[in-house]
Amino acid sequence: xxxxxxxxxxxxxxxxxxxxxxxxxxxxxxxxxxxxxxxxxxxxxxxxxxxxxxxxxxxxxxxxxxxxxxxxxxxxxxxxxxxxxxxxxxxxxxxxxxxxxxxxxxxxxxxxxxxxxxxxxxxxxxxxxxxxxxxxxxxxxxxxxxxxxxxxxxxxxxxxxxxxxxxxxxxxxxxxxxxxxxxxxxxxxxxxxxxxxxxxxxxxxxxxxxxxxxxxxxxxxxxxxxxxxxxxxxxxxxxxxxxxxxxxxxxxxxxxxxxxxxx
Numbered sequence: 001x002x003x004x005x006x007x008x009x010x011x012x013x014x015x016x017x018x019x020x021x022x023x024x025x026x027x028x029x030x031x032x033x034x035x036x037x038x039x040x041x042x043x044x045x046x047x048x049x050x051x052x053x054x055x056x057x058x059x060x061x062x063x064x065x066x067x068x069x070x071x072x073x074x075x076x077x078x079x080x081x082x083x084x085x086x087x088x089x090x091x092x093x094x095x096x097x098x099x100x101x102x103x104x105x106x107x108x109x110x111x112x113x114x115x116x117x118x119x120x121x122x123x124x125x126x127x128x129x130x131x132x133x134x135x136x137x138x139x140x141x142x143x144x145x146x147x148x149x150x151x152x153x154x155x156x157x158x159x160x161x162x163x164x165x166x167x168x169x170x171x172x173x174x175x176x177x178x179x180x181x182x183x184x185x186x187x188x189x190x191x192x193x194x195x196x197x198x199x200x201x202x203x204x205x206x207x208x209x210x211x212x213x214x215x216x217x218x219x220x221x222x223x224x225x226x227x228x229x230x231x232x233x234x235x236x237x238x239x240x241x242x243x244x245x246x247x248x249x250x251x252x253x254x255x256x257x258x259x260x261x262x263x
């Protein structure tokens with residue numbers, strides 16, 4: 001398997017909105033290290049072409065998401081500047097292949113975090129504030145027919161992030177018991193608490209810092225960290241508007257259209 005060639009195939013799939021067959025079918029012996037190498041190769045090339053890393057995303061942290069994709073451990077991907085949207089924006093579905101939406105708690109860091117050995121307490125001390133967020137995930141693998149190595153190579157199936165709410169100091173809230181209510185087109189869709197993410201979203205961020213440490217990568221001051229979905233990912237359709245209300249930290253909303261580029 002050629003790391004560069006597979007990174008190129010995934011980049012072209014993203015650019016042209018044409019999905020490819022699972023890497024795990026084409027290369028049954030692909031390893032997790034191979035998959036992360038493919039991911040990093042894509043990120044390095046995007047940076048060389050002018051993109052900026054603004055944070056990281058953690059995926060597959062909740063049992064419902066692990067069950068959905070039949071995996072047993074989290075993964076991660078990179079957030080780039082062009083992937084960010086603000087609360088209330090209209091987002092064009094023309095940018096995606098088969099998008100789904102996740103509802104998350106985002107951490108904004110005030111200090112670097114470098115694994116190994118990062119603890120939950122370290123995460124709390126390094127966090128400036130938390131806000132509610134959406135993540136749009138989108139697989140460049142055909143029909144979401146993914147195994148763990150497929151989504152890792154595909155930058156954690158990440159596509160966009162929408163940041164909302166109001167900055168809330170982490171020491172003022174209990175993230176494990178933080179409640180969330182989600183509405184689609186004004187109708188109740190789902191509820192959850194922060195405990196859905198590894199018992200406490202801080203634990204997910206600690207996992208990420210330690211996982212990145214294996215590759216010599218740090219979480220940096222000012223970066224955004226999406227800590228993982230509180231519920232199962234929801235397919236997004238034209239005309240959908242989603243709002244997630246989080247206790248104590250505010251709400252986040254976004255609408256999806258096919259009317260050209262997002263506003």
